[in-house]
Amino acid sequence: MATRSTEIGLVLYPDAQMAAVLGLGDLFAVANRAALRLGKVDAEPIRVSHWRQDAPGGPVVRVFDSAPEGAAGEPAALIVVPSLLGPVEAAVAAPYAAWMRGFHAAGGTLVSVCAGIFLLGETGLLSGRAVTTHWVLGERFRQRFPDARLDLDRLIIDEGDIITAGGLMAWTDLGLKLVDRYLGSEVMLDTARTLLVDPPGREQRYYSTFVPPLEHGDRAVLQAQHWLHGVGARDASLEDLAARAGLEQRTFLRRFRKATGLTTTEYQQQLKVNRARESLQFSALSVDQIAWEVGYGDPGAFRKVFARIVGLSPVEYRRRFHA
Template sequence: MIGIGLVIYPGAQQAAVLGLTDLFGVANRIVVSHQKERVPALRITHWRQDDSNRPPNCVFDSCPDEPPEALSTLILPPSLSEPIGVDDAASLTAWLRNRHAHGIALGSVCAGAFVLAATGLMAGRRMTTHWSHAELLQERFPEVSVDADQLIIDDGDVITAGGLMAWTDLGLKLVDRFLGPTVMFETARILLVDPPGREQRYYSVFSPRLTHGDAAVLKVQHWLQATQAKDVALATLAAQAGLEERTFLRRFQKATGMTTTEYAQRLRVGKARELLQFGNASVERVAWEVGYSDPGAFRKVFTRIVGLSPSEYRRRFSAGQGAVK
């Protein structure tokens, strides 16, 4: 049997722990139905940390009558609470580092990424978390490469998933790894969930930095928001800020982390997503409404930022009926 452990740290979402247990249970039943010996392929254990000064201990075992076996993977589920602080997880992260050093793969979902990053094992490596946590994760762990566009990043000995419900994607990814694609697709079919392959940027919204402290740049940000970034000429923006053009460009990028062009594109695409989701105007009309005279250029920018074409986005997320495709 392949051992998968779910770590119940302070604030961990119980629904995800139980959901993953059930997902792996479904995969087990599929495997058993194709075997003569009725032995589950996956052994699921829960590890709870009752004392912040001590490592977790096993509080649940799906196969309690079987001899103990080594774990293959430990998963840090999401949390509905604020991401756990480094100082609050010292003994837990030490335990995780030790387990990893003995060949156990580690996984995290959503805010579980903060515990994983606190181990120090992600320095110089890519990981994902919920898009709303991405900036905080990057601030706390600048040595980590945070890629919140991705819903799941499988890096072999470490696998991270972004959204709060992305435990389904991580669970299916592990079923695929350990039991093969046939069992994974059958598990997804029974649970009526999409197989892995989605991207988090399909769902994320643009959240501009507004707490950087540069009043001149903030004034331009508010003006761009109010005007829906219709006029992004450098001379206009610099005049709004009351700065020389080169000084404005340097300060804008430092404050927002983006060029003015990138910033305006994200504002425009954010408005376009809203129009595509809740309206029925043609893609060409939407392009015009958000400031693009060339629909082809709009489609390229939209697809690069969202990961779907405007038409694909509408088909997937339209809130109404009869939308123009």
């Protein structure tokens, strides 16, 4: 008699990140052993399968099963789209989009890692959904799927039936989250300890840096941006910025927000925090000295802005990332 299990399927599309495919298989195997060792007799082990379209125009089929004695006719509970290592625009989505839509319509959960969200986006299921991907891919994703609600601060966003994870290595956080979902928190924590991996709870903004949008086509705003970068956002008044752009202040504010997606205040805060990150990583200056260096006369205000943008206090950031 077949043992009941929870099947998690991994999509083997062209240029898929095999480190995530194989790593998740290993992580779930460690979790299954932890569940047995901890006496979780009611927990159904996680079964891993691989899915691929073997022939052009053919169906997407199961090509590997970690528990072939299981109930092969039953649908997987969850399908994971790993990141891809080739061009994001590669025409690989079409054969899988309809299959994933049908899987989702039947009650399955869809998951993406990093650039895998582009394949998931082709299903049309991300409209109005909160999702995440690698911060470097943010602008490209917004252009291609403007109806999705992209949040690049978070490493994992779980909407129940759709889960998205940020960076290339976010499959480790994702794997632990799925272990927590299907085998429980005790097994998840034991698995994390065994693998020496931080339990879920990190945020992508700890690692991302501000990438100023410079390809928006508004030359007047670009002139102001270039000047702002040159002075390190220190002592840059609205009057100065508008003058650099050659625009009236209200017109400049409107065009700056349209071009960059940020107010001038938010933009300057991002620039200053970027400079502060570098100082915290590579210098021995105190937090107060760094606040002054990047243009904050009030160290308390600097700490609040830094924590809001990064998700860690300056001291916590230095402790974690100091070279």
